[in-house]
Amino acid sequence: xxxxxxxxxxxxxxxxxxxxxxxxxxxxxxxxxxxxxxxxxxxxxxxxxxxxxxxxxxxxxxxxxxxxxxxxxxxxxxxxxxxxxxxxxxxxxxxxxxxxxxxxxxxxxxxxxxxxxxxxxxxxxxxxxxxxxxxxxxxxxxxxxxxxxxxxxxxxxxxxxxxxxxxxxxxxxxxxxxxxxxxxxxxxxxxxxxxxxx
Amino acid sequence: xxxxxxxxxxxxxxxxxxxxxxxxxxxxxxxxxxxxxxxxxxxxxxxxxxxxxxxxxxxxxxxxxxxxxxxxxxxxxxxxxxxxxxxxxxxxxxxxxxxxxxxxxxxxxxxxxxxxxxxxxxxxxxxxxxxxxxxxxxxxxxxxxxxxxxxxxxxxxxxxxxxxxxxxxxxxxxxxxxxxxxxxxxxxxxxxxxxxxx
Numbered sequence: 001x002x003x004x005x006x007x008x009x010x011x012x013x014x015x016x017x018x019x020x021x022x023x024x025x026x027x028x029x030x031x032x033x034x035x036x037x038x039x040x041x042x043x044x045x046x047x048x049x050x051x052x053x054x055x056x057x058x059x060x061x062x063x064x065x066x067x068x069x070x071x072x073x074x075x076x077x078x079x080x081x082x083x084x085x086x087x088x089x090x091x092x093x094x095x096x097x098x099x100x101x102x103x104x105x106x107x108x109x110x111x112x113x114x115x116x117x118x119x120x121x122x123x124x125x126x127x128x129x130x131x132x133x134x135x136x137x138x139x140x141x142x143x144x145x146x147x148x149x150x151x152x153x154x155x156x157x158x159x160x161x162x163x164x165x166x167x168x169x170x171x172x173x174x175x176x177x178x179x180x181x182x183x184x185x186x187x188x189x190x191x192x193x194x195x196x197x198x
Numbered sequence: 199x200x201x202x203x204x205x206x207x208x209x210x211x212x213x214x215x216x217x218x219x220x221x222x223x224x225x226x227x228x229x230x231x232x233x234x235x236x237x238x239x240x241x242x243x244x245x246x247x248x249x250x251x252x253x254x255x256x257x258x259x260x261x262x263x264x265x266x267x268x269x270x271x272x273x274x275x276x277x278x279x280x281x282x283x284x285x286x287x288x289x290x291x292x293x294x295x296x297x298x299x300x301x302x303x304x305x306x307x308x309x310x311x312x313x314x315x316x317x318x319x320x321x322x323x324x325x326x327x328x329x330x331x332x333x334x335x336x337x338x339x340x341x342x343x344x345x346x347x348x349x350x351x352x353x354x355x356x357x358x359x360x361x362x363x364x365x366x367x368x369x370x371x372x373x374x375x376x377x378x379x380x381x382x383x384x385x386x387x388x389x390x391x392x393x394x395x396x
Binding site (some may be wrong): 001006009010012013014016017018019020021028029030032035036038039041042043045046047049050051054063066067070071108112144145148177180181 | 199204207208210211212214215216217218219226227228230233234236237239240241243244245247248249252261264265268269306310342343346375378379
């Protein structure tokens, strides 16, 4: 056992524990509190397993999708969580997150640092089928949480239905069927008064 | 798209959100609060990826390990979390958890219910190499958290060093190298006064 190697890995494992303190805008289903990035990442990974049959690409590498989802938010330990509808916060988000990715993954031994940084970049770029499907799941989940919390974040930030459609349209790049599910969920939320049309 | 099938999957996804409210005894690294099962499961999945080179079986199916770790605590939504050193609570734990597994996984379409229940049973039985390695990671993580929280749960339940060695010895069935790491961590915790020898 390479002592230095395992020491780097252990340090990374301790460092990423901080993801449990990165708080998102979404509330958990029972509306009792805001969700954190660690539990969000867990939820996405399970969702991606359960819904994989709906990915546009039936032959995608689902294990790669799961790895991406497990680490996709780790950069927020240094860069913070920015709400999808926050125009100001999203301006330099990409630069901040790329720097953060370099910082956190470089705690790992160089072969693993390279592997996980490249996986994170792949997720962020939304070019491959794996990253498109992973991003669909990442957008579906907060919509589902809005449905069970009476539109908590939509109401808080005065988000209207056209913005939700615009910001989430890329779900269909990963899964036409999940996009169809999302449209049904949104219609039902509008009907219940959780989401305003204008 | 089979409407009934996706409805079952969506219901399961909403139901497992409750894992975020199942509170464990371990505290997160900064000692600010107790960890929940969802973020614990996320942490284990990432750890299993990073430490896979130390598994005794170099050819194990790591994707299967990750799937196991993602769902291994889901039964606690109905059965509750029982601390590893709680003798009374552990008496009927197995029966309660097997019933809970049947209840929660049966929310899924039958093919997926069967797949995930069988994966959970495999984890619980600790017979296959995948489940042995997954269980090693599940035991390593709370020890690491005890190290950064000055032995929070050991002190709370007056757990002494021999009990920790006894309850965690099966780590070596999944990874001799992780067991060796754990022994070093425990020795350091004893030295710092986080864990009493007797």
